[in-house]
Amino acid sequence: MNQALSQSQQQELMRDMENNQLKESLSLYNRVVDxxxxxxxxxxxxxxxxxxxxxxxxxxxAKLFSATARVGQRFAEIQAQKATQQQN
Amino acid sequence: xxSWFGQQSSGPDPLFLAKTExxxxxxxxxxxxxxxxxxxxxxxxxxxxxxxxxxxxxxCSSKYMEAQEKVGEVMKRVNEQAEAQQxxxxxxxx
Numbered sequence: 641m642n643q644a645l646s647q648s649q650q651q652e653l654m655r656d657m658e659n660n661q662l663k664e665s666l667s668l669y670n671r672v673v674d675x676x677x678x679x680x681x682x683x684x685x686x687x688x689x690x691x692x693x694x695x696x697x698x699x700x701x702a703k704l705f706s707a708t709a710r711v712g713q714r715f716a717e718i719q720a721q722k723a724t725q726q727q728n
Numbered sequence: 729x730x731s732w733f734g735q736q737s738s739g740p741d742p743l744f745l746a747k748t749e750x751x752x753x754x755x756x757x758x759x760x761x762x763x764x765x766x767x768x769x770x771x772x773x774x775x776x777x778x779x780x781x782x783x784x785x786x787x788c789s790s791k792y793m794e795a796q797e798k799v800g801e802v803m804k805r806v807n808e809q810a811e812a813q814q815x816x817x818x819x820x821x822x
Contacts, residue, residue, distance in 0.1 A: 658740065659740060659744060662740065662745075662748060663748055663751075666748060666751075666752045667752075667755070669752075669799065669800070669803055670752065670755050670756050670759055671759075672799055672803070673756070673759070673792070673795055673796045673799045674759040674760075674763055676795060676799065677763055677791070677792055677795045678763055678766075678767075680795075681767070681788070681791050681792075681795070684767070684768065684783070684784045684787040684788055684791075685787075686787060687786070687787050687790035687791065688790070688791070688794060689791050689794050689795060689798075693791070693795075694798065697795045697798050697799065698798055698802060701798070701799040701802045701803070702802050702806070705802065705803065705806045706806075709810075
């Protein structure tokens with residue numbers, strides 16, 4: 641990942657990264673919905689989420705967002721460590 | 729969908745936003761189909777869905793969309809909290 645990029649290439653890369661962030665955010669959203677429905681929704685007697693399923697979905701999604709953010713932090717730390725190791 | 733994006737410093741291309749939104753709904757539909765099939769199929773003895781499976785799929789779809797709404801609220805809350813935290817940190821650094 642050491643190639644030098646021209647100014648315009650760097651700008652394009654930045655724009656791509658911003659766009660991907662958006663897509664990734666929406667993709668995460670869909671994954672969380674699916675994951676939590678799979679884990680929490682167990683009965684199909686009615687069309688509405690019942691008194692167990694609703695809080696389950698809420699807590700499941702909150703945890704999953706937190707877990708994702710935390711993994712992101714650790715990931716960034718490890719990447720940074722690797723970068724400084726390479727320099728030494 | 730504009731509530732998703734909040735304040736943007738340099739607005740992204742609106743066509744890109746529209747395409748992304750469509751992709752998101754398509755993805756949602758694909759996942760919903762897959763999950764409701766998984767939850768509702770009871771046997772493979774015949775090619776047609778039986779009555780139970782049909783009403784299960786109706787209810788599953790309804791619940792799935794309700795969950796999608798609820799998760800949207802949670803995500804919005806999480807994002808607002810993260811933004812507030814970031815802002816607080818930036819304020820502290822001044």
